[in-house]
Amino acid sequence: MSTKIDKIDRLSELSAAKDDERGVSLWTEAFRRLRRNPAAITGAVILLLFVIVAILGPILAPFTPTDPSGIREGVVKSGQGIIPGPTGDHWLGYDHQGRDFFxxxxxxxxxxxxxxxxxxxxxxxxxxxxGGVAGAAAGLGGRVGRWIDVVLMRIVDMLLALPSLLLAVSIAALLGASLTTVMIAVGMVSVPVFARLLRGSMLAQAGGDYVLAATSLGVKRNTIALTHILPNSLAPVIVQATLTLATAIIEAAALSFLGLGNPDSAIPEWGVMLADAQPYLGIRPGLAIWPAAAIIVTALGFTLLGEALREALDPKLRK
Structure with missing residues (x-):
């Protein structure tokens, strides 16, 4: 009798210990793990600082970023190899056109x-x-669905067959140098990645028990794909978007470095600033070091947060 009572007490303790875990959604549970992950905290802090600087940059800037005051005052003579470094007023010195670099x-x-x-x-x-159309078509089955899936995935395979930077350069060269061109070119590079990822996630979810239950209840396949399979397949896509932000910044800087970005160098952008600094590396290496370091640190922040989010959402990688 006492053994049965002990077992009942033990089951009650286990049930009470798990009360806090009941009813917790996947995202809530992932957020709890992110708060305990040092890499996630570091990435979040870097990105928070980056966003604050991006929003308040024009307000915090001590000088007009397009004003060539150094040339006007005669302290900058880039043709003669004179580009002053940091001073009390100009924390990072001037650039080659006499503008405040900070x-x-x-x-x-x-x-x-x-x-x-x-x-x-x-x-x-x-x-x-x-990816959503292909995944839904493949999951619905039928001859038409399979053909839609095959056609869309062959288009994606064609995009994947080209190196990403070569594809971005080709698109940027066709559309002409501009900031909008850079956005389109870099965005098109990541299209096949998102398409493949979402399609694969939807196909994996299509075999779930909840899909079988909904089908047995007479729910239409289109409704199942849009209201059940698709929402449950978005978690890896969101994680990939976080990681893609890091590579997008680097690829955009690479296109600007190659001269395919904004042709107006007066508008400050880290990739353009890095490209403009190349002829003056021997005089002022800081003109290239600072924007390069900013791009690397920002990309690192997105990568740390994205990897931590991937671990928090993936059951196989949970700690």
Missing amino acids: SRMLVGARQTLLVGVISTLIGLTIGALI
Whole structure:
């Protein structure tokens, strides 16, 4: 009798210990793990600082980023190899056109963030549309569904067959040098990644028990695909979008470095600033070091947060 009572008490303790875990959604549970992950906290802090600088950059900038005051005052003579370094008023010195470099770094953060976010949204929107249609068509079955899936995936395979940077350069060269071109080119590079990922996730979810239950209840297949399978397949796509932001910033900087970005160098953007600094590396290496370091640190923040989010959402990688 006492043994049965002990077992009942033990079951009650286990049930009470798990009361706090009941009813917790996947995202809530993932957020709890993210708060305990040092890499996630580090990435979040970096991104928070980056966003604050991008939003408040024009307000925080001590000088007008397009004003060539150094040339006007005669302290900058880039043709003679004279580009002053940091001073009390100009913390990072001047650039080759006599503009305050610290102000340009602050204001350039907004353009860099804008390029990364919009290009990622372009790739996510088009890729999710292709992958969602292909995944739904493959999951619905039937001859028409299989043909739709095959055609869309062959288009995606054609995009994947080209190296990403070569594809971006080709698109940028066809459309002409501009900031909008950079966003479109970088966004199109990530389209096949999002399409493949969402399609594969939807096909994996199509074999779930909840799909079988909904089918047995007479729910239409189109409704199951849109209201059940698709929402449950978005978690890996969102994680990939976080990681893609990091590569988008680097690829946008690479296109600007190659001269395919904004042709107006007066508008500060880290990739353009890095390209403009190349002829003056022997005189002022800081003109290249600061924007390069900013791009690397920002990409690192997105990568740390994205990897931590992937671990938090993936049952096989949960700690």
